[in-house]
Amino acid sequence: MSSAPSLNLAAQAKSLTSASAAGTLQQASNQSGLRYPTNRKTIYDRNLNRSRNAELSRASFAYLFGEMVSYAQRRVTGIQDLEKRLNTQGHPIGLRLLDLLLYREPARSAQRPTRILPLLQFITTTLWRHLFARPADALERSQNNEDEYMISDNDPLVNQYISVPKEMSQLNCAAFVAGIVEGVCDGTGFPARVTAHGVGTEMWPGKTVFLIKFEPEVLERESFLQKP
């Protein structure tokens, strides 16, 4: 595990696909896989706040994410397997973003969330703003199961240019974002399973609900903490 949590989404994503991309780069430059900028300052040497307000090109991210989906698709047996892979690609990003975003909070409010609600608020506001430059569209608690929470996004950025073929209609590529959320939950000590489900409406054809199902021990602890 790397100790540098300074990776932003793109840098992280790059390292994930480097297995396929580095092959061609290597042949072109005939050097080792790791490429240094000319001033020898890699992303690990930079100040953690340097990329705080940095923005990425949406088109380059779309191409990168497209490649990540095709890369994951090449080695899978079914749709569930593919979603699992996308989830796994997102998980380490969530773990690292948790540390980074807490570090960047103002000193007096830089606290790890210790209860479910502050955690979910951290995800829907701080995390969503960092990744997508806007908060999530809704946060609800499931009516039927009290260990389930739902975060809705009307138009997930990762799915913006993706049209899933009819024969794979169950697939939602936002499973990658679900993996990031799962990483944040695991990192704060709230083990959970997060899945992405498409619930398109006429107005929001790409609407996606992220279903967060916490492990039983999380709810047990929560009920202890609730007692005065």
Added chain:
Amino acid sequence: MLDTDKAQNPRVVFALIIINKAGGLIYQRDFHEGLTKLSVNDYLILAGTFHGIHAITARLMPRPLAPPPPQKPTGIEVLESDAFRLQCFQTLTGTKFLLFTEPHQTNADVVLRRVYELYADYVMKNPFYQSEMPIRCEAFDRHLGSYVKSRQ
């Protein structure tokens, strides 16, 4: 003058055809009611024929010009008839976009540019699209439909 012209001839986009660099039809869509429907085979033949004619016109030159033109000739750009106007736009990679419009339509090239943008966004950035294959992208259909509708 132009305004009254517009009022009498509302801007109408009839149909769009996209041809891949090998001359195969990869997308065909009608935007207007009451057009004669061709069979799928006929559309394929039409696309292949146009591809061939386009290649020939790119090499035709009535007389050698004294200073050679700065750019290589690109082939048919516009084809006009009493019933329709055909505007062709070829991308750098050889994909051709054909837009059939009403004969007095202006700015067909602007429409085509925008269609090309939509193609670049919703077809080329879609990981499930295989290049040079028929386009079946629901997001492309949706955005193309709403764009053409907004112009009419």
